Amino acid sequence: MVSTTPAIADGKHTDWQIAASGETEFKSDPVTRFDDLAKSGKLSGVHGVVALRGGRIVFERYIDGNDMKWGQPLENVKFGPETLHDIRSVTKSIVGLLYGIALAKGRVPALDMPIVAQFPEYADLGRDPERERITIRHALTMTLAMEWNEDAPYTDPANSEIAMEQAPDRYRFILDRPILAKPGRGWIYSGGAVALIGKIIERGTGQSLPDFAKEVLFDPLGIDAMEWIRGQDGEPSAASGLRLSPRSLARIGQVILQGGEWQGRSVIPKSWLDESFQPAAIVDIGWPGMHYGYLWYLGEEAVTDKTGTHGERFIAAFGNGGQRLFVFPGFDFVLAITTGNYNSPDQWRAPAALLYNVFLPSLTKT
Structure with a gap:
């Protein structure tokens, strides 16, 4: 079943209008493109799509289907605007935002502090001069240069994240990985790396990661419903445990477009966003030219509009199963996608079809 919701302009959702700037029209109809792809079967597994332009919802679709909750099967789910969905590793990018908020409040250490020093209970590891060179910045950019393998399926104990979840002490497990090269x-x-960042936030703020996120990010954005899955040791999964609705995920993208401001209030320091979205590492994920900032992917797409063909910068977060958040500042455009193709080698296909066949061809600068 496919349901369609038009652009929101009712009293409950007038806050979507706050960032309106310029024209918001598409140069071609994304509805027709979406319907054609859905009929062709190329959107198999897609559960929700929300697109914002100029601060308002300009496209929204939901498709009922089977889903999972952090690996546990759910019955056929009737998806709608407020239905929570695993966003898996998109969680990592949101944790990056939380670190910036905590840093601005003076609650967490500066980025060039040694990360092992934040875990004094592992004094034996702290005495290793090689580990002392590894900083919080290296964790935020995933340049720790420590052994870690997430190429194996997330159902396989050979996958380092699964091994971490099963370890008697997840933080010792992470910090004790073999060092492969000079950090950076x-x-x-x-x-x-993100589990360490999440724990440093908890220790610095004196709050659980979900409680801190609710207070400083979700509540200010009007995100009322969320769930943060905890591991068997009771620790909230900073790497993949967050569940949000597609609309809420889109709000995260919109506040990024607005330089961290929401309804006249600074929620995320703009200076942190600017720093987070500077390329710090080249990533090899099969997407040419992709870089990594502070737990966010950074790329550029060739786009043709009335000015010709040019590169259009984007910021993105990716999660297992096809979860996606794309932010295109030059188009004032946000695209949030939730899908249920967990662990599939083809999980990238449906989000790619939506981006390349539905939305990018429909966008134009005015």
């Missing part, structure tokens, strides 16, 4: 050299995707 090369990018290794690591849920462990």
